[in-house]
Amino acid sequence: MMQALRRRIKVYGAFAAMAPKDYFAYTAWVWVEFIAQFLTMTIFVHFWRAVYANTSTLNGLNLPQTLNYIMLAQVLAPLVQTRTIFQFGFLIQNGQMAIELLRPVDFQARVLVDTLGWLGMYALLKTPLLLIAVILFGLQLPTSPAVWLAFGILLVLGRAVVFYFDWIFACLAFYTTETWGLSVVRVGVATFFSGILIPIAMMPGWLQQLAGAMPFAQAIYVPTSLLSGIASLADAPRVLLIQLGWLIALAILSRAVFNVAIRKVTVQGG
C-alpha cells in the first residue's frame, strides 16, 4: 500500500517536474510576466489610493487593508486566469489528446498534479514581486507561521477547486472542439468574481452572492483575505470546510463528465 503510493508519487512527480523546465525554455517570458505584473500592481495601488482620497473606510476596509489585499490578489491573479479550457480544446483539435490518453497514467490526476506542483514553483517565482511590493508600496505580510500554513492549505485547495471546475467545462471541447470563446469569457468572469479587481467584501450584496455561487473566489479571495489580514485565522476552519465541500462535489462531477465525454472522443485527422 505504502509502496504503491510511493510509486505513484514518483510517476506523477516526474510529470510535474517537467512543467518548470518547460516554462524556463523561454526565459524572455519569465521577464515579460514579471514586468507586466509589476506595472499592473503599480496602477492598482495608485487607483486605490485615489479611491481612498476622500474617505477613510470603504465597506469596513481601510486603505492599508485594501492595498494589502489588492497587491496580494494581484500576485496570485495568474493562478485563476488560466486557459485550461482552451488548452483542452486545442489538445483535441490538433489530435494531441490521443497522445495524452495513451500515457499509462490517469490523465486528470496527471494534470492536477501538474497544476498543484506548479504552485511551489510559483511561490519561488513571485517572491521578488512580493519583496518589491513590501519595499515600494508598504505591503504588510503576516509573521505568524500558522497564518502562512493556513494560507498555503487554502490556496492549494482553492486552486484544486478551480481546476475541477475548469475540467468540467473543458470536457465541452469533446463536443464542440471550439473553446476559444468560452475560455475568454471564463478568464473575464474569473478575474472579476475571484476578487482580483475588488475585494468581494466591497461588492453589493447580490454580487457577493453571485461570487459565492462560483468557485473562483476559493482560489483568490479566500486565501488572500487571510494573508492580507482582512479575515482572521479563527475563521479558517469554517472556510476550509466550505472549500472541501466544493472540492469533493466538483471532483466527483468532473470525473463523471470526463468519463462520459471520453466516449465521444473523435481524435482528429490521420
Next chain:
Amino acid sequence: MPIIQAENLSKVFRIPHKDPGVAGAFKAVLRPRFEDKVAVNGISFSVEPGEIVGYIGVNGAGKSTTIKMLTGILMPTRGNVQVLGRDPHRQRVANARDIGVVFGQRSQLWWDLAFIESLNLVAKIYEVPPARYKQLLDQFAETLELGELLRVPIRNMSLGQKMRAELAATLIHAPRIVYLDEPTIGLDLIVKERIREFIKQQNRAAGTTVILTTHDLGDIEELCPRVIIIDAGALIYDGPISTIKARFGKYREITFETLGDASACAVPPGAEIVGAEPRKLTLRFDRTLTTASQVAQAVMNAIEVKDFSLAEPDLASVIKQIYGGALREPVTP
C-alpha cells in the same frame, strides 16, 4: 493465443452535415443535421505474439481509426476488440502500459526540452528499472544513432531525427505491442532504412508484436510477412504478401529500345502492347502462357534491339491494382 483479437469491429462517426456557403453554415447552427460516416465496417482479424503485420489501405480507408480502437482511445461503435486479454477502451490506462504507439504526424515528446529529458520522463512513468533503461538506451543510441540528439530540443530536430527520437521513446519501456502509424512518412531513404532495421531488431530480439500502417511499399516488403488490406472500411485481404504478389504478379512488362521502327514488330503470342513509340516498345505478357525469353526472342528476330529491360512485379503495381478494385471480392490466401 492471439495477442490482438478484433471481431466485427466497426466505427461510425456522426458528422455534422453542412450545406456549402454562409447560408449553409447558418442553417447548420440553427438546425444541426448529422450524417453517419462508417469509417470501419465489421473488420475481424487476430494477431499472434511476435508478428509484424502491415495494415494497409488508401487514405481514408479506416487504418488510423482501427489503430485508435486497438489502442483504446476510440470506442468501437460495434464489435469487440481484445488486446492482451483486455478491452483497450475500458482498461485504457492498463492497456497503455503494455503498448507503444507512434503516430507519424504527432509527438509524445516535450517540444521545447532536450530529448533526453523526455526520455527520462518516459522511463519514469513506465517505471523502467534504471539499469535496464541504461542498457536499452545504449542499444537504441547505437541502432538509431541518437548520440548527438540526446541534448537537442525536439523543436530543433529534422523530421528524420524526430522520428528516430519518437521510436526510441516509444520502445524504451519494451512494450509487448507497438502500433506504428506511418512511421516512415516523409523520410529519406537512409533514415527509412535505419528505422526498418530498428523495427526488425526489436521484433527479433524482444519478440515485440508490430502493427504497421504505411503507404511505403518498401516498409511492407522489408518488414511485413503478412498484410491486412482494407478498403472503404472493410477488410479485403488478410494473408501473406507472397500470395498477393503471386496472384497479381501474373503479368510482367518488358520494354525494348529499338534501332528501327518499333511498330514494325508483330506482337508475340501471349503478349500485348502496352506502349509503342517510334523507338520504344513496351509489352505485357502472361507468365503462365509464355516466358520472357520467348517474348524477347520474337521481338529481337523482328527488329534490332538496342537495350531491353524487364520490370519486377513490384508491390506498387500490385497494390495499385488492388486499390483500383481488383480485390472487391475477398480472397482467401
